[in-house]
Each structure stands twice: as structure tokens, then as C-alpha cells.
Amino acid sequence: MQFEIAYKWVFWLAALPIVVFLILPPLHKKRSGLIAPFFRRAAAVSNQHVKRRAWVSRKNILTWIALCLCWLCLLAAASSPRYVGKPAKKTKTVRSFLIATDISFSMATTDWVVGGRRYSRWGAIKSIMKGFVKDRKSDQVGLVMFGTNAYLQSPFTTDLETVSWLMDQTEVGMAGQMTSIGSAIAYGIKVFKQDTIKQKVMLLLTDGIDGGQDILPLDAAQAAKRDSITIYTIGIGQAKGSGGYDLDEKTLKDIARTTGGQYFNAMNTGQLRKIYATLDKLQPVVYDEDTYRPVVLLYYYPLAAAVLLALAAPLINGIINLFRRSS
Known part of the structure; x- marks a missing residue:
């Protein structure tokens, strides 16, 4: 039995998230704020103009690494890795x-x-x-x-x-x-x-x-x-x-x-x-x-890894934010 990848061209999609990141604008999220009774007076005294704003969430480096690995695992599963035996009749x-x-x-x-x-x-x-x-x-x-x-x-x-x-x-x-x-x-x-x-x-x-x-x-x-x-x-x-x-x-x-x-x-x-x-x-x-080759599919291993990484990414992000707030 020898290892082979059925669809190697799938890995050309590895750079697709980077292209999407560069082309598409960031996602702006709105969040509600608490306005105190003296907010307008404080703004007037400080000569600051009040505007409506949105914020862009920032992910830490560990979350980015987890998401990138998740994407690569999905590509690995889609490429159909397998063990292939010698041709038999x-x-x-x-x-x-x-x-x-x-x-x-x-x-x-x-x-x-x-x-x-x-x-x-x-x-x-x-x-x-x-x-x-x-x-x-x-x-x-x-x-x-x-x-x-x-x-x-x-x-x-x-x-x-x-x-x-x-x-x-x-x-x-x-x-x-x-x-x-x-x-x-x-x-x-x-x-x-x-x-x-x-x-x-x-x-x-x-x-x-x-x-x-x-x-x-x-x-x-x-x-x-x-x-x-x-x-x-x-x-x-x-x-x-x-x-x-x-x-x-x-x-x-x-x-x-x-x-x-x-x-x-x-x-x-x-x-x-x-x-x-x-x-x-x-x-x-x-x-x-009929000539045939015995095949053992292995796609479920990288697919399982992708699922675990997708579940771990928000957990990692939440733990890091918790430490930031506590510090």
C-alpha cells in the first residue's frame, strides 16, 4: 500500500482566504453604548463632536493560526488522501x-x-x-x-x-x-x-x-x-x-x-x-x-481535525479575552 493524494489541485485554494481578506472590506459591527445624562454637556465642554461609530473585531494570533490550520485541514480532506494497493485483477x-x-x-x-x-x-x-x-x-x-x-x-x-x-x-x-x-x-x-x-x-x-x-x-x-x-x-x-x-x-x-x-x-x-x-x-x-486497485480512504482524519480546530478557535479567543480583562 502506498500513500497518494487524488486531487492535488485542491491545495491551490490554500491562498484563497488571503485573497478574500485583501479584497473584501472588514466587517463592521455595531454595539450599544450607555449615554449618561451629562454626556451631551461633557461633550460640549470638551469641544468634541459626537458621532455614531462601528468597531472591527481583532483576533489574536493563536485564533488566526487555528483558523488557518482549519482551512488547510479542510483542503486536505477535499484532496481525498488515500492508501492505494497494487493493481489487481x-x-x-x-x-x-x-x-x-x-x-x-x-x-x-x-x-x-x-x-x-x-x-x-x-x-x-x-x-x-x-x-x-x-x-x-x-x-x-x-x-x-x-x-x-x-x-x-x-x-x-x-x-x-x-x-x-x-x-x-x-x-x-x-x-x-x-x-x-x-x-x-x-x-x-x-x-x-x-x-x-x-x-x-x-x-x-x-x-x-x-x-x-x-x-x-x-x-x-x-x-x-x-x-x-x-x-x-x-x-x-x-x-x-x-x-x-x-x-x-x-x-x-x-x-x-x-x-x-x-x-x-x-x-x-x-x-x-x-x-x-x-x-x-x-x-x-x-x-x-476487471483491473482494480484496493483503496483505503483517509479523508476523515483531516476532516475531524478541521472540526476540532473550528471548535477550538472561539474557545481560544474567549480565554485570551478573559485574561486581558482580568489583567
Whole structure:
């Protein structure tokens, strides 16, 4: 932090009281006098002409010093003294990133092995996804969980730690046992419409086939395209008919292709990490920065001194006059 004065030109006004003193005439004050019954006779005997007079109050040197210091303190406050730190950059949010995750019953299947231990699909995905969310530093991230129905787990926020915490609180089956991909995309579109940022990206993860009855996935994808939403889809497990898993890769590929995104398949945590790394390249974290300098204002110190001096000036003048009269 370094000290600086924002408006140095203010001190050119330091000589203004002197200019006013030289240009303007002094202020004449009238005061009442007591005229004795013999006043006229005394004036006539002494041959003095009686006139009406005014007097100009004289201030002592200490009062003048106090008033001058008060004026200089006011100028110092008006010049805005401050401590200024080094220029820093602040990251602005430039994109909305919505994660729509399948938490139907099939995500509880414990067929993923991490470090020699078996985990459910959702448990393994959740642990890796938190790292992905943590790296989206300039994005505002939202969470939509879906099964039979879709619901909002976290609105768009830049508080990525809270998003990770809410992800931890999500359990399989909370949204129902079926997989409604179309409803999830439609709900995501609704969430995006409440947001003002133009860059919109959705990440859709599922291990099943659409079983919803309301909205077809491709119809929802067309609606997302009209709203300029890019959807990246991740299929968890093997495709339908290649090992007993029920994953509709064709629909997920069509959704991604329709919206200008890309489809990925993840069979294990290693592949999922590679997918997230690829997503980081396809949708890199964009930093839109504002340069700012931390400022600590100090004007109230000279302003407080000016107030104290303004209160002290008449007090000093009164004390000196009191001593003069007593002496």
C-alpha cells in the first residue's frame, strides 16, 4: 500500500482566504453604548463632536493560526488522501455451466473400481465431478438432478464449494427410479431462461435410456438449440446390447450433434477423467478480468481535525479575552 493524494489541485485554494481578506472590506459591527445624562454637556465642554461609530473585531494570533490550520485541514480532506494497493485483477463470470445428472436407481450399480475398491456409479462420478466443478473458476455452475422427474439442486452460482457440498448431499433415487432425459433437458432450458449470461453450456450424464412419457429427448434438444444452449452428453457404461447395459448411445449422440456439442462414453473413472480434460479443452475456462486497485480512504482524519480546530478557535479567543480583562 502506498500513500497518494487524488486531487492535488485542491491545495491551490490554500491562498484563497488571503485573497478574500485583501479584497473584501472588514466587517463592521455595531454595539450599544450607555449615554449618561451629562454626556451631551461633557461633550460640549470638551469641544468634541459626537458621532455614531462601528468597531472591527481583532483576533489574536493563536485564533488566526487555528483558523488557518482549519482551512488547510479542510483542503486536505477535499484532496481525498488515500492508501492505494497494487493493481489487481478480478475475474468476471462469463458463462453459465449447468450439470444435469442422472440419479435413477441404476446409478447405484457398484461396477466401478477405484483404488481396488468397488464403488457405485454415482459415488465414483460424484468424487471426480467435484474436481471438475472446482476448476470452473470463471463459470457460474448449476446442478439439475433427474430420474423420473427433474429438480434443481443448485441454482447458478459462483460459490463452487457450495455446489460440491450440495452434490455430496444428493443420493440415488431421490428423483425417482426411471430416467427422463427429455424432461431433464427441458428443465435445464427453464433454468437457463432465468439467467442473463449469454454463453450457455449443459453437461448431461446418464447411464440409461429415456423412459419419460412427456417430452422426447430430441424435441428437447431442438428447443435447447433455439435457445443457443450447447449440450455435451456423457454415457455411463456400455451401450445397449453390448453386455447387458441399458444405455442409449444413439440418442445421446443425436442430442449432442443437434446442439453443437459432443458425446463421450465412460466405462471407468480413468475414462471419465479424460472426458473432463477434453471438456476443459472444448470449453476452456475463459477469464474476463476487471483491473482494480484496493483503496483505503483517509479523508476523515483531516476532516475531524478541521472540526476540532473550528471548535477550538472561539474557545481560544474567549480565554485570551478573559485574561486581558482580568489583567
